[in-house]
Structure formats: structure tokens, C-alpha cells
């Protein structure tokens with residue numbers, strides 16, 4: 092059964108703001124364990140799509156199936172509890188806390204309340220895994236405020252992983268990063284996608300060429316095309332919307 096392999100199925104999604112359709116019938120299907128890149132020029136509807144999936148924006152039409160659950164109509168915290176995590180363009184890191192404390196705090200957001208009342212010993216497995224995956228072990232007891240831009244981004248991804256989501260939505264994870272940090276982030280995403288399904292909004296074509304297999308192109312609130320990076324780059328419509336910017 093093919094549908095068993097689909098984790099996220101968006102159908103006919105529409106978001107209208109005062110008559111303007113930010114999303115105009117979006118269909119998108121993302122398989123379990125997939126690392127999917129989402130691209131498109133400014134105003135294409137990428138953020139709106141993520142906002143709908145995470146319950147921040149209520150669509151005017153369509154459906155978002157996550158496994159067996161319908162996400163449309165659910166509140167943000169319910170969607171988090173179902174296993175959808177996202178990063179924001181604004182940082183959610185607590186600068187005065189250490190890297191480990193930030194991860195531990197993030198992990199506690201999905202823990203049942205009673206577990207917070209128990210005396211906890213040591214570091215949870217989820218936090219341990221997040222530290223390892225992000226390669227931040229040696230910085231575990233450093234204050235988050237001293238991290239470089241790249242390290243802070245990895246910490247944010249780690250904070251998501253610590254919540255053990257099934258789907259991660261990442262908004263421009265390499266924005267503002269130096270070349271070596273980009274490469275490290277590409278490896279990190281590849282590794283994260285081994286245990287999770289990941290959707291990444293990213294524009295950097297060089298980065299896409301290296302790390303993306305499947306790309307979805309949004310344009311004017313619709314899916315313009317889907318394919319490999321090579322197919323997408325070779326498409327005259329994609330070239331036009333990017334060059335015509």
C-alpha cells in the first residue's frame with residue numbers, strides 16, 4: 092500500500108487573505124524518511140504552507156493529513172504533540188542557559204507533565220541523541236550566548252530533535268552561514284533525515300545541488316513542478332521565475 096509510505100499529504104490547500112490567494116490549491120505528498128526541499132521566489136507561499144501545516148494559519152480550503160491525522164482545525168500545541176516540529180526565522184535559544192540546558196528544556200516540552208515532577212537523573216536519551224547528531228557534545232556546558240551563528244542554528248535543530256518529532260520543518264537553515272558551516276549543515280540534515288522526515292525551505296542552489304534529491308517548486312501559491320535538482324534547474328519556467336526576479 093503506497094499510502095503507508097506517505098507521512099504528509101497536502102491536498103487542495105487554499106489560503107486566502109482578503110481575497111488574495113497566498114496558497115491556491117497546493118497538493119504535496121512527502122514520504123516517510125524523505126528530505127524534501129521547498130523552493131520558490133519571495134511571496135510564493137512557502138512560509139504560509141509551513142504555517143498551515145503547523146497550525147499557525149487556518150486554511151480557507153483543503154486538507155493536511157499527517158499519518159492518520161487531519162491537521163487542519165487542530166491547534167499548534169496539538170500538532171507539536173502529534174510530532175511536527177519547526178524552526179522559526181527568529182531564534183528560540185535561551186542565551187543564558189547552556190547548550191545542554193536548552194536541549195533539555197526543549198525535550199521537556201513534549202514530556203508528560205508528571206515526568207517533570209519526578210526527580211530526574213542525568214540526561215535523557217533524546218537529549219543525548221540530539222547532542223550527538225548536532226556534534227555539539229564539546230559545547231554541552233557552554234552558554235548558548237557564546238555560540239557562533241552556525242552552532243546556534245545546529246542547536247535549534249537539536250532542540251527540535253530532542254522533542255522527537257516525526258516531521259521537521261526547517262526554514263532556511265543555512266541563511267547567513269559561512270561555507271564550512273553550510274557543509275556541516277548539509278551533513279547534519281542528511282543525518283537527521285535518516286530517522287525523521289524533513290522539509291527544508293532553502294534557496295541556495297549550490298546547497299541544493301549538493302544535498303537535495305527531491306525539490307518542490309512553489310510559485311504564486313501553486314506547485315509549479317517537482318523533481319530532482321537537475322530537472323528543476325533545467326526547467327525553463329523555473330529559470331524564468333528566478334531570473335525574472
Ligand code: ADP
Pocket residue numbers: 108112113131132133134135136137138139140
Ligand atoms: P514566501 O514564504 O514564499 O516568501 P509567503 O508565504 O510569506 O511567501 O507569502 C505568500 C503571499 O501571501 C505573499 O504575497 C504575502 O504578502 C501574502 N501573505 C502572507 N501572510 C499574509 C497575511 N497574514 N496577510 C496578508 N497577506 C499575507
